[in-house]
Amino acid sequence: MPAQVITITSGKGGVGKTTAVANLAVGLASDGAKVVCIDGDIGLRNLDVILGLENRIVYDIVDVIEGRCRLKQAMIRDKKLPELYLIPAAQTRDKNSVSPSDMHRLIKDLRSDFDFVLIDSPAGIERGFKNAIAAADRVLVITNPEISAVRDADRVIGILEAEEKGPGALIINRLNPTLVKNHDMLSAEDVLDLLAVELIGIVPEDENVIIGSNRGAPVAFDPKSKAGQAFRNIAKRLRGEKVPFLDLDSTGGLWQRIQRLTGRK
Amino acid sequence: MSETHSLIQIKGLRDGLLVSLDDAPWDEQRAALLAQVDGQPAFFQGARLALDVSSQVLRVNELVELRDQLSERGIALWAVISESPTTEQTAQLLGLATRISKPRPEESRQFSVENLGEETALFLNRTLRSGTRIEFAGHVVVLGDVNPGAEIVAEGNVIIWGRLRGMVHAGAKGNRNAVICALDLSPTQLRIAEEVSAILKPRDNPKPEIARINKAGKLQAEFWSPG
Numbered sequence: 329m330p331a332q333v334i335t336i337t338s339g340k341g342g343v344g345k346t347t348a349v350a351n352l353a354v355g356l357a358s359d360g361a362k363v364v365c366i367d368g369d370i371g372l373r374n375l376d377v378i379l380g381l382e383n384r385i386v387y388d389i390v391d392v393i394e395g396r397c398r399l400k401q402a403m404i405r406d407k408k409l410p411e412l413y414l415i416p417a418a419q420t421r422d423k424n425s426v427s428p429s430d431m432h433r434l435i436k437d438l439r440s441d442f443d444f445v446l447i448d449s450p451a452g453i454e455r456g457f458k459n460a461i462a463a464a465d466r467v468l469v470i471t472n473p474e475i476s477a478v479r480d481a482d483r484v485i486g487i488l489e490a491e492e493k494g495p496g497a498l499i500i501n502r503l504n505p506t507l508v509k510n511h512d513m514l515s516a517e518d519v520l521d522l523l524a525v526e527l528i529g530i531v532p533e534d535e536n537v538i539i540g541s542n543r544g545a546p547v548a549f550d551p552k553s554k555a556g557q558a559f560r561n562i563a564k565r566l567r568g569e570k571v572p573f574l575d576l577d578s579t580g581g582l583w584q585r586i587q588r589l590t591g592r593k
Numbered sequence: 594m595s596e597t598h599s600l601i602q603i604k605g606l607r608d609g610l611l612v613s614l615d616d617a618p619w620d621e622q623r624a625a626l627l628a629q630v631d632g633q634p635a636f637f638q639g640a641r642l643a644l645d646v647s648s649q650v651l652r653v654n655e656l657v658e659l660r661d662q663l664s665e666r667g668i669a670l671w672a673v674i675s676e677s678p679t680t681e682q683t684a685q686l687l688g689l690a691t692r693i694s695k696p697r698p699e700e701s702r703q704f705s706v707e708n709l710g711e712e713t714a715l716f717l718n719r720t721l722r723s724g725t726r727i728e729f730a731g732h733v734v735v736l737g738d739v740n741p742g743a744e745i746v747a748e749g750n751v752i753i754w755g756r757l758r759g760m761v762h763a764g765a766k767g768n769r770n771a772v773i774c775a776l777d778l779s780p781t782q783l784r785i786a787e788e789v790s791a792i793l794k795p796r797d798n799p800k801p802e803i804a805r806i807n808k809a810g811k812l813q814a815e816f817w818s819p820g
Contacts, residue, residue, distance in 0.1 A: 428661050453688070455664075462661075479723050479742050486722030490653055490686035522740060522758075524720065 331442040333435055334566065335368075335464035336499075339480030341451030343472045344501040347537060347546070348559070349448040350378040354548040355563025357412035361443040364403065364413040366434075368460040369450040370425060373417035380407060380544020381414055390418035393430045399437055408549070413442075423455040428462035435463040444566070453487060461488065467496040468528060473503050473514040482523055497528040499562060504533040505576045529562035531555050532576050600625040609641030609671070611693070616647055623659055630666055643672035643693050651680045656687055678715060678729070685726055714749070721745070721759065741781055747771075756799070760784075769806050778802035778814055788812040 336345050336352070349365055357363045366389065367375035376382045387402040392415070406412035418425065438445050449460035461467055467488055471481040481498070488496050500516050507513035516530050534555035540547040547556040548563075554574065561571045600622050602613040614622045630637045642663065651673075660670045672693050673684035681691045713731035723742025727733060732749035743759035745751055750772050751763045757775035762784040764771030769786040777799035783790045785805065790812040804814040 427665050429665060475741075482723040482740050483742060486686070486724055487688065489722075490683075491657055492653060524738075 329443070330439040331362075331364075331445045332566070333439070333445040333447070333463055333465045334468060335447040335449055335460050335466075336468045336470055337449035337457060337460060337484055338451065338470045338477070339453060339484040340471075340477045343470055343477050344531070344537075345451075345470055346374045346378055346448050347541060348468070348470050348499060348501065348531075348562075349375060349446050350541075350546040351548040351556070351559035352563050352566065353379075353412055353444075353446050354409065354546045355560040356444050356446075356566065357406070357409040358548070358560070359563065359567070360411065361567065362411045362441070363444045363446065364415060364438055364442050365446045365448065366415045367417035367448050368456060369448060370417045370456065371419065371422045372450065373419050375448050376404075376414060376416045377544065378541045378546060379414055381416075382544075385416045388416045388418040389434070390421050390425045392434065393426055399434070423450065423459065426459050428459055431459050431462045453484065457484075461491070461493055464493060467493050468499055469496045469523075469525070470499040470501050471519065471523075472501055473508070473516065473519055475514070478514065478519055478522060485523060485525060495525045497526045498523060499529045499531065500527070501531045502533045503530055503576070528565050529558055530573060530576070531558040531562075532574070601629060603629070606643070606693070609643060610637075611643045611645060613645040614647060614649065616649065619649060619651065619655060622649075623662075626659075627662060627666075630663070630668065634666070638667045640668050642668050642670050643674065643690075644670060645674040646677075646680060648676045649680060650677045651675070651683055653683050653686060656683055656689075660687070660689075682727070688724065691728075715747075720755070723759075739775075739780075750774075771805075773804045774801065774817065776801050778804060783812060783814075785812055790814075 336349050338345050353363045353365045365375060367373050370390065376385055381404050384404050387397040389402065391397045392399050392402045402415050403413040404416065435445060447460050447464065450456035469481050469484055471477045485495055488494065500519055503516060504513055508515045520527055532554050534547065534553055536550055536553040537547045537555050540550065547553045548559045550556045558574055561574065564571045600615060600617050604611045612626060656673065663670050670689065672690035673680065674691060674693065675681050675684070684691050715729045715731060715733050717727065717735045718737065720737035721727065721735065721739045721743035723740055726744045728746045730748045733745050733747040734752045736754045738755040739745065739753055739757045739759040739761065741758045746762045746765045748764065748766045748768065751761050753775035756777040757780050759780060760782045761773050761780060763773045764786040767786050771785050773783055773785065779799070783804055788806055788811065801817040802814045803817050804812060807813045
């Protein structure tokens with residue numbers, strides 16, 4: 329079966345795109361899927377650091393596109409998961425080094441060899457974003473429960489609809505149930521009310537995410553972390569499994585309402 | 594710099610190039626434009642390009658395809674000017690400008706006013722998301738929400754069958770009798786003619802409201818009641 333190509337994007341920077349790509353890749357590959365992640369943030373590469381593969385980079389995506397190496401030479405195998413690969417971004421070039429048709433060609437070559445191709449989009453809605461969504465079958469929009477991030481997610485969803493990439497599915501990242509309970513943070517329900525798209529996961533705020541990123545060991549490897557569990561669940565949903573939403577502490581009634589809103593039980 | 598081709602006209606503007614197409618089939622026009630570009634790559638490299646498509650009705654995928662093809666040749670498409678409201682909407686959805694600093698020739702302006710008079714309405718059966726801007730020389734009716742960051746500028750009235758949380762300007766050419774109605778009127782800002790109001794707060798139990806300029810000359814909203 330040819331690969332499913334999934335792009336993770338957000339509009340706003342710093343909401344967790346790269347973290348989500350790394351963790352979904354780990355989640356999918358831990359379940360036995362063949363996964364390749366592409367860092368689309370040319371000039372500001374990060375995905376290699378979060379996956380702990382920085383010191384193994386020899387060739388990058390621009391080398392492949394400009395014909396300086398073969399595709400296989402730029403693919404870095406993960407330290408722990410043999411079915412997980414990374415194609416890193418170039419750090420010394422900019423977004424204009426790649427065009428949407430370059431992405432189409434690159435992805436075409438990857439489709440037959442993998443189950444999932446995950447593309448990490450840069451922030452913004454310019455060239456890099458356009459490259460990242462060009463070849464996507466499905467787009468996940470990630471946001472934080474704060475007004476500026478939600479506004480940018482709304483803009484991105486509007487562009488995806490206009491480019492006929494479908495409305496995408498939503499990940500709400502860094503939700504803090506205690507703040508929501510005290511009405512100090514937008515609830516998942518508030519976010520969904522505005523964006524009106526399918527929800528594919530809610531990831532709670534969890535300090536283990538930062539610790540994992542700094543160590544180059546994504547939190548999805550950590551069986552005890554709630555955020556890790558949430559990312560593993562999203563990975564399962566991407567494979568078509570029905571997984572109930574996590575019951576985050578002290579938000580019982582709210583969660584049932586969200587499940588009703590999204591039609592998941 | 595001026596250049597004529599069988600189907601297309603290219604003019605130099607202060608801030609880029611203006612390419613004018615006529616009403617010939619879109620595929621032919623596009624092929625002619627790309628042929629022109631490929632014939633003089635040095636001239637077009639790095640250009641900002643505005644496209645006047647006359648009355649062509651263009652869909653999103655057609656514009657996206659052209660934009661990508663131009664982008665591969667180092668040309669940035671930044672504006673699409675059209676007499677067709679559908680094409681204008683398409684361009685706005687893609688974040689392209691629909692006006693350029695140089696005004697359109699006077700006759701085509703009059704043409705559009707004749708056709709889009711005060712009694713004409715634009716009906717939008719969708720939610721307007723952040724970054725969408727609708728400008729229309731008549732009334733605007735939306736069946737859907739207007740999200741924060743979306744803008745509607747209409748010369749007539751604006752009716753939202755949904756939640757209004759963005760910015761709406763009714764009577765934009767100075768009509769002080771214009772009204773704005775919404776099922777839930779919680780806008781970022783409302784404007785009617787020259788009056789501006791930003792004092793409307795979201796409510797817990799929204800009811801339909803209608804905003805107009807009252808006798809004292811202030812922009813005010815009141816609940817709609819039947820009869």
